[in-house]
Structure formats: structure tokens, C-alpha cells
Amino acid sequence: MAAYILKRLLLMVPTLVGILLVSFVVIQFVPGGPVEQLVQELRGRGAGGEVAATSNVYRGSQGVDPERLAEIRALYGFDRPAHERFLDMLWRYLRFDLGTSYFHHKGVWELIVEKLPVSMSLGLWSFLITYAVSIPLGIAKAVRNGSRFDLVTSTAILVGYAIPGFVLGVALLVLFGGGSFLQVFPLRGLTSDNFAELSLMGQVLDYFWHLAMPLACLVVGSFAVTTMLTKNVFLEEIRKQYVLVARAKGLPERRVFYRHVFRNALIPLVTAFPAAFVGAFFAGSLLIETIFSLDGLGLLSYEAVIRRDYPVVLGALYVFSLIGLVTKLVTDLCYTWVDPRVKFDAA
The missing domain is CATH 1.10.3720.10 (MetI-like)
Structure with missing residues (x-):
């Protein structure tokens, strides 16, 4: 029985890695990621999106400049290759560190x-x-x-x-x-x-x-x-x-x-x-x-x-x-x- 339990516990490791790998790969191909959503939000606010005091013209349709876009990608960690992000995630999960929510700005465990x-x-x-x-x-x-x-x-x-x-x-x-x-x-x-x-x-x-x-x-x-x-x-x-x-x-x-x-x-x-x-x-x-x-x-x-x-x-x-x-x-x-x-x- 002890050998059976040990074998089952060891098999959990590749099973977990497989589940996370498939989910991570699927996520890479899903359109409208967090970077795109934040960019859209900034465009909606108007990355200069206030109403001009003199002309009353709304400037919210202006785009986000490339430097700001690079900062956003770095903020979410998308400036690194996918395999590096996956390995980093696995290492954190081994220590039961689930990271921080992009939108709630709280730890996932919390x-x-x-x-x-x-x-x-x-x-x-x-x-x-x-x-x-x-x-x-x-x-x-x-x-x-x-x-x-x-x-x-x-x-x-x-x-x-x-x-x-x-x-x-x-x-x-x-x-x-x-x-x-x-x-x-x-x-x-x-x-x-x-x-x-x-x-x-x-x-x-x-x-x-x-x-x-x-x-x-x-x-x-x-x-x-x-x-x-x-x-x-x-x-x-x-x-x-x-x-x-x-x-x-x-x-x-x-x-x-x-x-x-x-x-x-x-x-x-x-x-x-x-x-x-x-x-x-x-x-x-x-x-x-x-x-x-x-x-x-x-x-x-x-x-x-x-x-x-x-x-x-x-x-x-x-x-x-x-x-x-x-x-x-x-x-x-x-x-x-x-x-x-x-x-x-x-x-």
C-alpha cells in the first residue's frame, strides 16, 4: 500500500504539469489578453482622453504610444518568451506562490x-x-x-x-x-x-x-x-x-x-x-x-x-x-x- 501511495503521489507531478501546460498554451492563442484589454481601456479613457478645456473636443480615440505599450507588456510579464514565463510559473507554484491578480491587485491566494x-x-x-x-x-x-x-x-x-x-x-x-x-x-x-x-x-x-x-x-x-x-x-x-x-x-x-x-x-x-x-x-x-x-x-x-x-x-x-x-x-x-x-x- 505504501508503494502504491508513493507511486500515485509521484504521478501527480507530471499530471499537474500537463494540465498547466495545456492551459498555458491555450491561453497564448486566446484573443483579447490583459495587455489588449488595458490598451482598450486607456483608449476609452483617452490616453489623453480628457475633454479639452478650450475646444470641448474629446481626445479619447487617440492610440497608445509604443513606449507606453512596451511598459504595459513588461508590467504583465509579456515582454519575455512564453517558455520562460511558463517555467517561472511552475517554480512559483512549487512554492505555492500563485502570483497577483492583474485587475484586483491582490494575491491569488488572498x-x-x-x-x-x-x-x-x-x-x-x-x-x-x-x-x-x-x-x-x-x-x-x-x-x-x-x-x-x-x-x-x-x-x-x-x-x-x-x-x-x-x-x-x-x-x-x-x-x-x-x-x-x-x-x-x-x-x-x-x-x-x-x-x-x-x-x-x-x-x-x-x-x-x-x-x-x-x-x-x-x-x-x-x-x-x-x-x-x-x-x-x-x-x-x-x-x-x-x-x-x-x-x-x-x-x-x-x-x-x-x-x-x-x-x-x-x-x-x-x-x-x-x-x-x-x-x-x-x-x-x-x-x-x-x-x-x-x-x-x-x-x-x-x-x-x-x-x-x-x-x-x-x-x-x-x-x-x-x-x-x-x-x-x-x-x-x-x-x-x-x-x-x-x-x-x-x-
Whole structure:
């Protein structure tokens, strides 16, 4: 096992380098980079772009002189060859120095940490609610397969799955966010302006009061996949030969289910926990964050792509790729923890 873990850790290095290399090469061919955007902004302001006091003639259409353009390219590091910039970026990333944003003028780490509370709040609670509801519901559906309860719950979760989260968000805002009907829930932010003045219980209630509508939009469509997966896995185990043998020996149905079926059926669900847990943190929904005015990692990544803020784009990609690779390793190790029969060093 130690040799397997070491080999996986060593393989992460070329994988990360490959991801960054492909992304870096693609970025070189994307039009409208940070230099071009700043030049366009300077032209818009008028690199002599004030209104002349005497003639009232706007001079904003004048271009940027070559010396100023060279200064801008040097400011962003584009005065050096691409391979030098890539190697310099790799060396900084090895020291976990993600650089500074071109437009926010802050460190990339600082920006990620600043936006993380929103993504953590949405991700953590949506993950917990989804699994807390879906797994018991899937088990109940498997036990009552074909019953009216199974039919009604399947219809309900599939209808929820068919409704896009952003459409539900707009509907909730209209109905309960002060749109055309009621003002029940707040429209923006994770907390109220007077959050610090509230009691501990008041702060908890205020926090979940702000999260109610965004979480509803995120989890309603998530129930279907996990619930149906749980149901199908349990049904598959219930129909296996060892269950028939256990019943033939006269074991109580409750013992057969919880002692044998439950443990084996949970293997694919438990081993998916690490990826689902981490993914929920960092796969924030841009549309949900935009609709409810939540400034999280989804909005940060979108703005970085639009503005060609390459340090933020590549830095966020590096962090998420590293977390993803580590999560895949943890997921594989969970197989051996749940089922000791799994051996990675076997032929």
C-alpha cells in the first residue's frame, strides 16, 4: 500500500504539469489578453482622453504610444518568451506562490480565501442535505420497490431534477424575495448588516435565513441522482444469491438487511463521498451566486476568464487540480477501508 501511495503521489507531478501546460498554451492563442484589454481601456479613457478645456473636443480615440505599450507588456510579464514565463510559473507554484491578480491587485491566494466562505457554505450544506435525504429515501424506495410510495417519490424527485436551478431561483425571488408577492427571505449576502450585534442563536438563524433560497436551488436537482443510485445499488444486492441463502437459513429480515445487504450496498456510495464532498465545495454555481448576489469562487472564476486575469485562472486551476488529484487518491484508499478484499498491488 505504501508503494502504491508513493507511486500515485509521484504521478501527480507530471499530471499537474500537463494540465498547466495545456492551459498555458491555450491561453497564448486566446484573443483579447490583459495587455489588449488595458490598451482598450486607456483608449476609452483617452490616453489623453480628457475633454479639452478650450475646444470641448474629446481626445479619447487617440492610440497608445509604443513606449507606453512596451511598459504595459513588461508590467504583465509579456515582454519575455512564453517558455520562460511558463517555467517561472511552475517554480512559483512549487512554492505555492500563485502570483497577483492583474485587475484586483491582490494575491491569488488572498482572493481565493476571501471568496471561499460563500462556496464552503453552499457546498457543505448542499452536500449534507443531499446525502441526508437521498440515502434514506433510496433505501426506503428499494425496500418498497414498485409500491405507490416508490412511484410518488420517483415522480417528485424527477420533477425537481428537470427544473434548472437558476429557473427555480428566479421563481423563489419573485415569490418570496420581495418580487411580486412576499418579502420573506433576503436578496443578497450570507449575513445581515447587524450580524455582529445578534446573539449566537440569532446569528445561526440569520445565516440559514440567507442560505435558504440558494440551498433550495442547489439541492432540489441533486436528489434524483443519489436517490436512484442508492435504490438501484440496494436492489442489486437484495437480489443476490447470498441474501437468498441467508433468508433460507432463517435469519431475521432485519439482520439480513443491516448485517449483510447494507454494508455491501454502501461500498459505491461511501467511496464516492470524498469526491462529492470536495466537489461540492469548489463546483459553485455561477448562476446561483449571480442571482442571489453571493460573491463566491464561481463568480471569481467567471470574471477572471472574461477579464483574461491569467494569474487567477491558472492559480485557481492549479489549486482545484491538485485537490482533485488528492481526492481521487483518497477515494481509491476508501475502497480498501470499506472492503479489505481490494488489493491495488494485485495483478
